[in-house]
Amino acid sequence: MFSSRLYKEDQLEISGIDLSSSLADSSKCDLYRPADLTAANTETGSIIGESDIIIICLPEEVAYKFLELYGSQIPKTALIIDTLSIKSAVSSVYVKNDLNALSLNPMFGPDLKMDDQNIIVIRFKESVLSQLFISYLEQWKLNIIYLTAEEHDKATSVIQAATHAAIIAFGATLKDSGIAISELLKIATPPFLTLGSLYARIASGSKNVYWNIQKENIYAAEARKVLIENLNKLDKSINDGSGEEFGKLLTPYTAEQNESLKQLADHFSAMFRKS
Numbered sequence: 087m088f089s090s091r092l093y094k095e096d097q098l099e100i101s102g103i104d105l106s107s108s109l110a111d112s113s114k115c116d117l118y119r120p121a122d123l124t125a126a127n128t129e130t131g132s133i134i135g136e137s138d139i140i141i142i143c144l145p146e147e148v149a150y151k152f153l154e155l156y157g158s159q160i161p162k163t164a165l166i167i168d169t170l171s172i173k174s175a176v177s178s179v180y181v182k183n184d185l186n187a188l189s190l191n192p193m194f195g196p197d198l199k200m201d202d203q204n205i206i207v208i209r210f211k212e213s214v215l216s217q218l219f220i221s222y223l224e225q226w227k228l229n230i231i232y233l234t235a236e237e238h239d240k241a242t243s244v245i246q247a248a249t250h251a252a253i254i255a256f257g258a259t260l261k262d263s264g265i266a267i268s269e270l271l272k273i274a275t276p277p278f279l280t281l282g283s284l285y286a287r288i289a290s291g292s293k294n295v296y297w298n299i300q301k302e303n304i305y306a307a308e309a310r311k312v313l314i315e316n317l318n319k320l321d322k323s324i325n326d327g328s329g330e331e332f333g334k335l336l337t338p339y340t341a342e343q344n345e346s347l348k349q350l351a352d353h354f355s356a357m358f359r360k361s
Contacts, residue, residue: 188216190205203228
């Protein structure tokens with residue numbers, strides 16, 4: 087996604103390194119080299135040492151091994167960019183080594199259009215290069231949200247960890263129902279289609295990415311705990327015959343929550359409204 091966009095910028099020469107023997111069809115590079123970024127390689131080190139902007143789009147464990155192996159070869163003037171799902175750990179690397187970096191979290195999949203999508207940006211040591219890259223994000227019509235690493239991980243424990251956990255639990259329940267999914271689809275409601283589609287998207291994606299979101303975010307365990315507690319409250323309210331307790335789970339606490347939930351309800355309706 088990034089290489090194909092940046093390739094269009096005349097002043098940039100794009101080099102790519104990955105395990106694949108050939109460049110992916112969706113990517114654009116002036117130079118591509120297949121290499122294992124968890125192993126020392128002279129040519130890789132040379133490419134890194136000559137780069138002005140280094141974008142790390144790697145799984146968590148590979149990214150940290152790469153930084154360990156090649157961190158000393160990254161020019162002090164270079165801009166480092168990562169797309170890691172969890173920010174607290176990588177932020178400590180940037181701060182400790184006084185590195186110029188942008189830690190990004192695109193809140194959408196690379197197969198979707200960029201226009202009006204949200205992207206979280208965490209800034210470390212601003213420079214001309216970081217300002218340049220942010221200008222690209224603006225040109226691509228992304229909605230940029232600036233957060234600290236801690237703010238990011240707290241927010242994504244709800245936006246990603248709790249959301250994914252609820253969807254995965256629903257999908258597992260769907261599989262365990264004993265009813266063919268194809269039969270359920272014949273009588274599906276919009277909410278069922280929405281949750282089912284979300285589960286299918288997660289199940290067909292990278293399991294390591296979703297695992298890291300749950301395992302590495304220090305706030306995710308608490309988010310899952312609250313999710314489980316609320317499911318237990320729902321179950322108890324029904325078993326106790328308490329419509330009042332059941333209703334509390336559907337009642338906003340504040341005016342802000344009430345207004346935001348109305349917006350979400352309108353958004354849901356718009357997705358299924360026939361044009």
